[in-house]
Amino acid sequence: MHVVVNAAMSVDGKLSSRRREQIAISGPDDFDRVDQLRADSDAVMVGVGTILADDPSLTVDDADRRAARADRGKPENPARVVADSRIRTPPDATVLDGRAQTYLLVSEAAPPDFIEEMEDAGAYVIAAGQDRVDLTTTLAKLEGDGIDQLMVEGGGELIFGLLEEALVDELFVYIGPKVIGGRDAPTLADGDGFIEDFPEPELAGVERLDDGVVLHWQF
Numbered sequence: 001m002h003v004v005v006n007a008a009m010s011v012d013g014k015l016s017s018r019r020r021e022q023i024a025i026s027g028p029d030d031f032d033r034v035d036q037l038r039a040d041s042d043a044v045m046v047g048v049g050t051i052l053a054d055d056p057s058l059t060v061d062d063a064d065r066r067a068a069r070a071d072r073g074k075p076e077n078p079a080r081v082v083a084d085s086r087i088r089t090p091p092d093a094t095v096l097d098g099r100a101q102t103y104l105l106v107s108e109a110a111p112p113d114f115i116e117e118m119e120d121a122g123a124y125v126i127a128a129g130q131d132r133v134d135l136t137t138t139l140a141k142l143e144g145d146g147i148d149q150l151m152v153e154g155g156g157e158l159i160f161g162l163l164e165e166a167l168v169d170e171l172f173v174y175i176g177p178k179v180i181g182g183r184d185a186p187t188l189a190d191g192d193g194f195i196e197d198f199p200e201p202e203l204a205g206v207e208r209l210d211d212g213v214v215l216h217w218q219f
């Protein structure tokens with residue numbers, strides 16, 4: 001499996017404010033680049049924190065891109081994947097609207113009646129990990145289900161979890177013209193943070209876009 005992380009951060013490295021509400025950091029050209037990345041992926045993944053904060057659709061906006069996927073024999077939209085150890089995803093979340101296959105990655109601690117509720121809502125549930133989703137095992141199971149190209153859109157907790165398990169191949173970061181600030185505002189990589197063996201990706205590209213810049217890193 002090839003894992004590509006994409007996120008938009010402020011000048012000071014924040015994904016959102018301390019209120020954890022969705023903030024448009026990208027401009028129109030960057031959102032269009034992200035739409036193409038989604039269209040090129042078999043699945044788009046977020047953590048449950050992003051589901052609760054943003055209620056995203058994670059689908060492809062551009063009709064021509066959806067049609068091109070269909071021409072290639074793929075579903076119009078990539079699958080959606082949510083890392084959600086104990087199932088905090090609400091049953092009426094947009095990712096369960098049936099516009100794409102949705103996988104819920106859960107831990108063994110997920111309540112069975114919640115699993116049933118999610119399956120009734122159309123989700124495909126994969127469980128691994130005692131208290132928290134075991135990302136290495138669940139991503140391997142996704143690969144077994146035909147997900148070769150996985151795009152991850154955040155947030156910072158999930159991105160750190162993937163970096164910690166050395167599961168990230170590429171990272172695109174759009175840095176947009178906003179200063180958000182705040183010690184409790186989410187950053188690109190949160191979690192516990194590294195204290196040694198820091199990942200050291202190589203810079204593979206720099207592109208000026210809208211009023212910001214896209215950095216492309218390879219691990």
Ligand SMILES: NC(=O)C1=CN([C@@H]2O[C@H](COP(=O)(O)OP(=O)(O)OC[C@H]3O[C@@H](n4cnc5c(N)ncnc54)[C@H](OP(=O)(O)O)[C@@H]3O)[C@@H](O)[C@H]2O)C=CC1
Pocket residue numbers: 006007008009014015016017019020021022023025046047048049050051053054083084085086087088132133134135153154155156157158159160161162186190
């Ligand atoms: N600017 C941008 O590009 C983006 C911004 N955002 C913003 O980020 C914020 C949300 O980010 P954040 O709160 O970090 O949420 P995340 O989307 O990263 O979700 C984090 C949650 O995922 C669950 N999870 C399950 N397994 C793991 C694992 N192995 N490692 C890490 N997490 C795991 C955890 O909940 P549990 O323990 O219950 O499973 C964890 O709390 C919002 O404000 C949103 O608007 C989000 C995406 C992109």
Ligand SMILES: Nc1nc(O)c(N)c(N[C@@H]2O[C@H](COP(=O)(O)O)[C@@H](O)[C@H]2O)n1
Pocket residue numbers: 006007008022023024025026030031034046050054055056057058059153154
């Ligand atoms: N690329 C990008 N730029 C920003 O400025 C953002 N705030 C985000 N957020 C991500 O996009 C998701 C919204 O998806 P839908 O449009 O609802 O499909 C959101 O959940 C974040 O992952 N991304």
